[in-house]
Amino acid sequence: MKRLKMIKSLHVCLRLPIIVFDENLEIIEEYRSNQTPVLFNDYENILNEALNSHELFSFISGKLNDMFLLYNFENFHILFGPFKCNIVDKTFFYKEMKVLKINAKDQEILYSYLNDLPLFSTSDLRDILIMVHYFFSGEIKDLMSDKIHLETKKYSTEITDERIEYLVSQNFDSNMYLYLYEHKILDYVRSGDVNKLRDMVFKLSNGVIPAVTGDTLRSEKNYSIVVFEKLSQAGIELGMDIITAYGSRDLFIKKTELSNTLDEILQVRDSAIVYYTSEVNKVITLHLSPLTTSIIQYINTNMYRPLKVKELASHFNISESKLRTLFKTELGSTVQDYIIERKIEEAKLMLKSNVTTNEAAYTLGFADASHFSRVFKKIVGKTPKHYQQSATLID
Numbered sequence: 001m002k003r004l005k006m007i008k009s010l011h012v013c014l015r016l017p018i019i020v021f022d023e024n025l026e027i028i029e030e031y032r033s034n035q036t037p038v039l040f041n042d043y044e045n046i047l048n049e050a051l052n053s054h055e056l057f058s059f060i061s062g063k064l065n066d067m068f069l070l071y072n073f074e075n076f077h078i079l080f081g082p083f084k085c086n087i088v089d090k091t092f093f094y095k096e097m098k099v100l101k102i103n104a105k106d107q108e109i110l111y112s113y114l115n116d117l118p119l120f121s122t123s124d125l126r127d128i129l130i131m132v133h134y135f136f137s138g139e140i141k142d143l144m145s146d147k148i149h150l151e152t153k154k155y156s157t158e159i160t161d162e163r164i165e166y167l168v169s170q171n172f173d174s175n176m177y178l179y180l181y182e183h184k185i186l187d188y189v190r191s192g193d194v195n196k197l198r199d200m201v202f203k204l205s206n207g208v209i210p211a212v213t214g215d216t217l218r219s220e221k222n223y224s225i226v227v228f229e230k231l232s233q234a235g236i237e238l239g240m241d242i243i244t245a246y247g248s249r250d251l252f253i254k255k256t257e258l259s260n261t262l263d264e265i266l267q268v269r270d271s272a273i274v275y276y277t278s279e280v281n282k283v284i285t286l287h288l289s290p291l292t293t294s295i296i297q298y299i300n301t302n303m304y305r306p307l308k309v310k311e312l313a314s315h316f317n318i319s320e321s322k323l324r325t326l327f328k329t330e331l332g333s334t335v336q337d338y339i340i341e342r343k344i345e346e347a348k349l350m351l352k353s354n355v356t357t358n359e360a361a362y363t364l365g366f367a368d369a370s371h372f373s374r375v376f377k378k379i380v381g382k383t384p385k386h387y388q389q390s391a392t393l394i395d
Contacts, residue, residue: 003136004076007031010135014080014128015118021047021077028076047077057129057143059262064110065216066117067262069128073136080132084117085125085262086216122220122266144266217262224256224269231276239283239293240276241300248275291316292330295323296338303343305365309335344379347372351388360384 004020011018011031020029025044050058050070060068060081068081093114097107120128126144134140232249236242252272259265288296295316299307312335313320327335343364350360361372376384 003073004029006135007078010132014131016080016083019043019079021079023075023077025077043079047079051077057133057263059125061217061262064114066114067216069125069132071129071132071136078132080128082117084114084119084216085122086219087119088114092215122262125262126266144263144270217259217265220262220265220269221256221259224265224272225253227269228252228256228272231272235276235280236297238280239286239288239296240279242297243300244279245276248272248279286330288330289326291318292326295326299339299342303339303346303365304363307339307365340375341379344376347376347384348380348387351384354388357384357388 007018007020007029008031011033015033017033018031019027021043022028025047027043046060046062046068047070050060051072056072058070060070062068062082065084065086066082067085068079068083071078071080088111090111093111094107097110102110126142129143130140133143228249232245235245252268252275255268256265259268283293295312298312298315309320309323313323316323324335327333327338331338333341343366347360347364350363351357355363357373358369361369364372366372366375373383376382376387380387382390
């Protein structure tokens with residue numbers, strides 16, 4: 001109860017309205033000021049959906065894209081807000097008001113309300129959450145980070161199967177900030193250092209405020225898609241398997257589109273950053289030359305047909321002997337063995353997806369199903385059929 005009595009200090013520091021609810025969602029304390037406008041809200045409906053998730057915290061979007069942070073402490077529910085995470089687009093706003101058939105006078109009131117709300121970037125919210133959690137628990141912890149790394153591990157499995165520390169001034173140019181933010185992330189991804197990347201995500205003390213649709217969730221989703229595209233391109237440039245890079249990009253886009261809350265969108269975005277950094281790290285640790293990396297990319301994009309050493313040597317304008325030496329030195333494998341192993345790895349994914357042995361053999365450019373089965377058993381230790389059955393049982 002001592003902490004509850006000190007909530008006013010949080011209200012003063014954050015300059016946000018704070019409402020404290022008991023377990024029955026009755027208001028037991030309220031802190032407001034003239035600095036932040038507040039409209040009437042149906043708090044019971046706003047809170048019920050968030051409380052059903054049984055999470056320690058939730059970011060909640062209001063009907064006008066005003067935002068709230070809900071933090072649960074013992075039997076109390078503390079609501080911070082409203083605030084906004086998106087610059088209000090006047091054209092978009094009035095278009096929405098017209099659809100909702102709001103009269104002109106009320107439109108001006110609502111527009112003024114939204115414009116006067118405090119503006120926070122999504123990374124500002126991360127820092128606010130760290131402060132709030134410390135206030136109530138005494139623990140300095142990035143609550144979003146836990147979710148991010150759990151999600152990253154899950155996404156990595158699923159994909160296999162299918163900062164800026166320097167801050168710009170208060171009057172920063174948003175386009176320049178976006179450039180610096182993205183540039184720094186790509187630097188960390190290219191370094192392949194997952195630990196540095198995690199530190200960066202934790203230390204971000206300013207962030208991106210997309211100004212696209214006026215809809216916070218839609219704008220954040222749109223920006224995430226841009227980030228995923230840049231991450232996949234950076235991964236490919238550094239030697240990441242093209243199919244994996246694009247497949248993972250598409251999965252992250254799908255996960256983002258299915259997200260219903262701000263923190264879910266941010267978890268997917270940060271998970272993607274960590275995932276691509278981890279994948280790039282795998283490539284970097286192989287210490288492959290640019291030529292070998294290019295040859296591997298060519299193999300990955302042409303594995304659905306027969307591939308010969310002669311074709312690869314001709315395509316890259318080198319001798320067959322040099323090509324063989326490159327692979328033996330850098331990968332410890334013959335060219336043909338590498339091609340076969342890549343095809344078998346792809347075959348495993350196909351078989352897990354219930355593709356028949358005949359279809360897999362044909363798709364991957366084997367002479368026939370018998371040849372494919374012999375090669376598959378030699379490398380995997382099981383026939384394609386037995387592998388498919390065991391994979392189904394495990395699933």
